[in-house]
Amino acid sequence: MRGDCVQTVKTIFHVDMDAFFVSVEELFDPSLIGKVVVVGGQKGERGVVSAASYEARKFGVHSALPLRTAAQLCPHAIFLNGHPDRYREYSHKVHGVLKEFSPQVEMASVDEAYLDLTGTERLLGPPLAAAHALHERMKAVTGLNCSVGIATSKMVAKVCSDQAKPNGVLWIQPGLEARFLAPLDVRRLPGVGKVTEEKLHQLGIRKVGDLAKLEEDFLRKRFGQWGLALAGKAQGVDAGAWFDGEIGGHEDPKSISHEITFGEDTNDQAYLETSLARLTEKVARRLREQELHARTVTLKLRYSDFTTLTRSHTLPRTTQLDHELIAASRKLFRQAWRSGARVRLIGVGVASLDENEGQLALIEGEKNERARRALSAVDKIRDKFGEKSVHLAAGMGGDHAERVHENPVGLPGKMPKKKG
DNA sequence: TCTGGGGTCCTAGGACCC
DNA sequence: TCTGGGGTCCTAGGACCC
Numbered sequence: 001m002r003g004d005c006v007q008t009v010k011t012i013f014h015v016d017m018d019a020f021f022v023s024v025e026e027l028f029d030p031s032l033i034g035k036v037v038v039v040g041g042q043k044g045e046r047g048v049v050s051a052a053s054y055e056a057r058k059f060g061v062h063s064a065l066p067l068r069t070a071a072q073l074c075p076h077a078i079f080l081n082g083h084p085d086r087y088r089e090y091s092h093k094v095h096g097v098l099k100e101f102s103p104q105v106e107m108a109s110v111d112e113a114y115l116d117l118t119g120t121e122r123l124l125g126p127p128l129a130a131a132h133a134l135h136e137r138m139k140a141v142t143g144l145n146c147s148v149g150i151a152t153s154k155m156v157a158k159v160c161s162d163q164a165k166p167n168g169v170l171w172i173q174p175g176l177e178a179r180f181l182a183p184l185d186v187r188r189l190p191g192v193g194k195v196t197e198e199k200l201h202q203l204g205i206r207k208v209g210d211l212a213k214l215e216e217d218f219l220r221k222r223f224g225q226w227g228l229a230l231a232g233k234a235q236g237v238d239a240g241a242w243f244d245g246e247i248g249g250h251e252d253p254k255s256i257s258h259e260i261t262f263g264e265d266t267n268d269q270a271y272l273e274t275s276l277a278r279l280t281e282k283v284a285r286r287l288r289e290q291e292l293h294a295r296t297v298t299l300k301l302r303y304s305d306f307t308t309l310t311r312s313h314t315l316p317r318t319t320q321l322d323h324e325l326i327a328a329s330r331k332l333f334r335q336a337w338r339s340g341a342r343v344r345l346i347g348v349g350v351a352s353l354d355e356n357e358g359q360l361a362l363i364e365g366e367k368n369e370r371a372r373r374a375l376s377a378v379d380k381i382r383d384k385f386g387e388k389s390v391h392l393a394a395g396m397g398g399d400h401a402e403r404v405h406e407n408p409v410g411l412p413g414k415m416p417k418k419k420g
Numbered sequence: 421t422c423t424g425g426g427g428t429c430c431t432a433g434g435a436c437c438c
Numbered sequence: 439t440c441t442g443g444g445g446t447c448c449t450a451g452g453a454c455c456c
Contacts, residue, residue, distance in 0.1 A: 064424085064456090072421075192454090194453085196454090225431090226430075254429090257427075298449095298450095306422085308451090309450080310449090312448080314447085314449085429452105430451105433448105
């Protein structure tokens, strides 16, 4: 990117699917169209809304709202658990459509993506024409609506698609970024959440334009590195690691985790440890699927009063084996858990991921290779017959074996009725 | 209003090494 | 011996995103 090359002005698209989960549900059950629909779980359950139909939004229901609150606002709504596998399937279809328009596509999540369309004018026409074609093609192939933001940076493109919702297109021409952003609430900037918004409000800063007028030095003193990124955003410039890198480059995940909130808080040690082992097996399995090895294991606990803690441990070498990860997560749990305290959520994650096995593991050799092969076989059986079909009890891994079997087939969420 | 699950990035302090 | 500083790793927590 250096040398004699002049930095060309980029044309970045941000494509965001409209009410994605709800729209996919409507494809499978057209009777839902036009109804008040909430995806995320059933009325009385613990949990939050992951998507609400536009009809539901009229009642104040939005994503991240507790389900029980949604049920109060909207008792007549249709509550759906949702179908993650369908969303993934349609996400792939969306990706396929986008790739017709540019080789540089970056799926930022299941339902949104960035495209670099710099230099495609001769092929696709001007940005608005390309966006129109994309819209049509998306509808034809997937049956879904999307909104498109077009700008010279990912950040502004994202703000644009948000402003264009639903089913619209917004293009901010080069040079007009700051003028477009100025009248918007600071909250519209990606990266400014509840906390930052509140801090800015206390300084009398409500609009992006207010932010843009401040000295960088002032922001740096108040917010550190963050402040500098904020200053850049206010001018419409990509800032912070969040927007780094080429669009479309493949990146390995940085962490893998699974967690569960129980239907009811529990202080049953055996149950907690079994749940943790199940979650750890899932994590290990995903490591093997992605051919990754992890070195750091993190336990997460949330007590009934919602206080949350994490404890992590870095292993001397990387692994992807169930018994090693289970031993680590269980040890962390035993060290961290306030014995007897009721637990709302338990989770486990791995980080420091690496494609290669640790040196020691290679030397230690055969034993682990046998274990790895055995686990791959288990993964295949689970593919065929379901997660519940195989659980590794004693035996596997010898002295690393799991020792809690009180509830060997009990899955998180299917908790026995509490005892007294 | 009683707060999911899966991620990313940032900060800050302490250990340790040079 | 005292002092300082920088870099890196590890750990814990927190803001934020969809």
